[in-house]
Amino acid sequence: MLWGLAGDVRALLMLPAALTMQVAHPAVGAGVDEHSVFRTDPWGRGERSLRSLQLWIYGGEAAATEGRRLRELHRTIQGTDAHGRRYHALSPAYYSWVHATGFPVYRHAARYLVCELTEAEERQLYAEWLQVGRILGIHDRDMPQTIEEFWPYYRKVLADELEATVVVRELVDVDQPVPPPDRGPRAVRAVLRALWPLLRPPLARFRRFMTIGLMPPDAREAIGLPWTDAQERRLRRFARVVRAVVPVLPERLRYLPLAREARRAERLRPGPRAR
Structure with a gap:
């Protein structure tokens, strides 16, 4: 399930x-507010985060590393x-929540952008997401082990913990200053810098629209x-x-890119009869 979902541009x-x-x-x-570079280097942070996520799924032995x-x-x-x-980023309750959010978002957003998942597909997706948690070093005792255990845990976090933090408000604020992209060919970056005052407002509105729209309604x-x-x-x-x-x-x-490379390598891998 993740092999198909996580590497798709959607x-x-x-x-x-x-x-x-x-x-x-x-x-x-608070950890992101105080320690992340998402304000000063949003494009670089986004690129690094995306590559990291792709490695968990398509990286093979590099996933554990x-x-x-x-x-x-x-x-x-x-x-x-x-x-x-007081908080520490590796506290199981906090580290596990960061990991846990992937499952309900993939499940909900797939209904819009891909297809409605069957019950069997949801269970498979959750099992694979548990394996991602293990790759991240999260112990099984700190993750709900079944879907039946997941939903009460998830609803409890929603009811007891979540709020519109400073970082949430910044992420959905369409007037938040964001620098133009600093990745890609020099000519493209130059064009984007020149057009950024015109491009940034509609892109910010689109980001807010998709962020809120693809979030599970209860969250x-x-x-x-x-x-x-x-x-x-x-x-x-x-x-x-x-x-x-x-x-x-x-x-x-x-x-x-990492998904394409992994899919290509899988197609080129010799089958049992060729070994």
């Missing part, structure tokens, strides 16, 4: 919703949240993010176009 539309749910936890939000690197990176991240409570409500019936209809129209267009794209446009 996953790029899903990730902001998961990130926003993560930082809606006061401890996670990446999981260890992330834990080492977070080892010194600690402080006090907005409620005066959206828990955080206090508004969503109207008119916006829901717009999202459904947009999703119909995406579902029609993406499956017919050539592979080089449909899949992200």
